[in-house]
Structures are given as C-alpha cells and as structure tokens.
Amino acid sequence: MAESSRIDGPELRADARRNRGRILVAAREVFAEHGIDAPMAAVARRAGVGVATLYRRFPTRDALVRAAFAQQMETCARALTEALSDPDPWRGFQRLIETVCKLQRQEQGFPAAFLAAFPQSMAAHAQARGRVERDLATLVRRAQAAGALRADFHPSDLGVILLAHCGLVTALPHDGAASRRLVAYLLQSFRAEAAHGTLPPPSALSLRDLPLAPESSQRQRPFRA
Numbered sequence: 001m002a003e004s005s006r007i008d009g010p011e012l013r014a015d016a017r018r019n020r021g022r023i024l025v026a027a028r029e030v031f032a033e034h035g036i037d038a039p040m041a042a043v044a045r046r047a048g049v050g051v052a053t054l055y056r057r058f059p060t061r062d063a064l065v066r067a068a069f070a071q072q073m074e075t076c077a078r079a080l081t082e083a084l085s086d087p088d089p090w091r092g093f094q095r096l097i098e099t100v101c102k103l104q105r106q107e108q109g110f111p112a113a114f115l116a117a118f119p120q121s122m123a124a125h126a127q128a129r130g131r132v133e134r135d136l137a138t139l140v141r142r143a144q145a146a147g148a149l150r151a152d153f154h155p156s157d158l159g160v161i162l163l164a165h166c167g168l169v170t171a172l173p174h175d176g177a178a179s180r181r182l183v184a185y186l187l188q189s190f191r192a193e194a195a196h197g198t199l200p201p202p203s204a205l206s207l208r209d210l211p212l213a214p215e216s217s218q219r220q221r222p223f224r225a
Contacts, residue, residue, distance in 0.1 A: 018056050022047040027068040028107055036065070047050045072107050076100060080132065090148035093139055095186055097161065104162065105179045119157055150195040154202035161186060163205075 026046035030038045040061070044054045057193035058064035086092030102210060136155055149190040165182060172178050 019049050019053055023054055023057055026070045027064055032107060061066055072103055074172055084135060089142035089146045093143045098183060101165050103184045105176060106163055148192055150192045152199050153190055155206045156203045159205040160203060
C-alpha cells in the first residue's frame with residue numbers, strides 16, 4: 001500500500017496540472033468564440049474534463065477568467081514597459097503595436113472577457129487605463145520628437161488601430177497573413193516620411209471608450225454550468 005501511495009501521488013499531481021492546462025486553453029478559446037456568457041460546461045467539454053473537475057480547479061468564473069488571461073495581460077503590460085524603455089522610440093512604438101495586434105489575433109475577446117468578469121473592479125480598471133493612456137502619449141511624443149513618427153499622429157489613433165484590427169480578425173479569424181499585412185500597412189503610413197497632405201481632425205476616442213465590455217456585462221454574473 002505504501003508503494004502504491006508513493007507512486008500514485010506524483011501521477012495524480014501531474015494529471016491535475018495537465019487538466020488545469022487544458023481547461024485554461026479551452027476557456028480562452030470558448031470565451032473568444034462565444035463570449036464571457038458561454039456555459040462553463042462548454043469549457044469543460046472543450047478541455048475534455050468533467051464539470052466537477054473544472055469546479056475543483058476554478059470554483060468561480062472570476063477565478064477561471066483571471067487565470068485564463070493572466071499571461072496575456074502580463075504580455076501587454078510588459079510590451080508597454082519595454083516600449084517606453086527602448087532607446088529607439090520608433091522601434092518601441094512598432095513592437096508595441098505588433099505585440100498587441102498579435103494578441104488580438106491569437107486571443108480574440110480576451111479584454112472583453114477580462115473586464116466583464118470583474119465589474120466590481122471597474123474603477124480600478126479605469127485608473128489602470130488612465131495610466132496606460134499617459135504612457136502611450138509619452139511613447140507617441142518620444143517617437144515624434146525623434147522624427148520617426150508623423151507629427152500629426154494623435155494618441156487616439158491607437159484606439160482606432162485596435163478597433164480596425166479587431167474588425168479584421170473578427171471577420172477573418174484564421175487569416176494571420178491579412179492581419180500582419182494590415183499592421184505593416186498601418187505602421188508604414190505612420191512614418192514621418194509618409195506624411196503628405198492634411199489629415200482630418202483626430203477622433204476623441206480614448207481607451208475608456210473602447211467597447212471592451214458591453215453595458216449588459218457590467219453586473220456580476222453567476223457561475224453557470
């Protein structure tokens with residue numbers, strides 16, 4: 001019995017780790033395809049585990065969403081930090097756009113899922129978005145001061161980029177070539193040497209205005225099976 005117990009323990013732990021990994025991958029896919037209201041049973045089926053197993057690993061929807069998208073949120077934060085610290089402002093700006101658009105392509109809907117899961121923390125998210133907007137404005141000013149980014153580029157154009165790219169990946173979710181080509185086109189048009197003529201006035205769009213979480217999702221939802 002002692003030998004059996006000694007062998008089964010690590011095997012069970014390894015199996016639990018595999019189950020957790022499958023659940024997180026499935027959750028990202030299901031939330032991206034069907035939204036934050038997708039039944040948790042759909043996540044369990046996609047992961048190939050029982051609903052009871054899912055509940056043991058993640059007893060609430062909040063816990064599941066937070067774990068599923070933690071890596072993506074960390075990637076976004078790290079990309080912005082690296083962009084600000086890059087001695088080449090244009091390179092930092094370019095890599096940030098490419099990184100965020102790649103995340104949009106790979107994990108459609110993760111911002112909506114993340115924000116919709118935590119309506120009780122919307123004030124904190126608003127503060128975080130305010131800090132991000134200030135950092136992005138700093139990045140834009142640096143790239144313009146270096147003579148790399150066109151002088152008429154406005155920080156609100158970043159929101160327009162994300163919305164435009166989101167529309168593309170929603171319409172063509174499996175066409176990575178189209179996504180990369182659009183991003184390359186946009187980045188080329190933002191170069192200072194590409195500025196010809198006068199652009200219309202910039203939008204008043206801010207990160208706070210991006211439709212990441214619909215109004216109907218701003219209330220706490222039960223964890224549904």
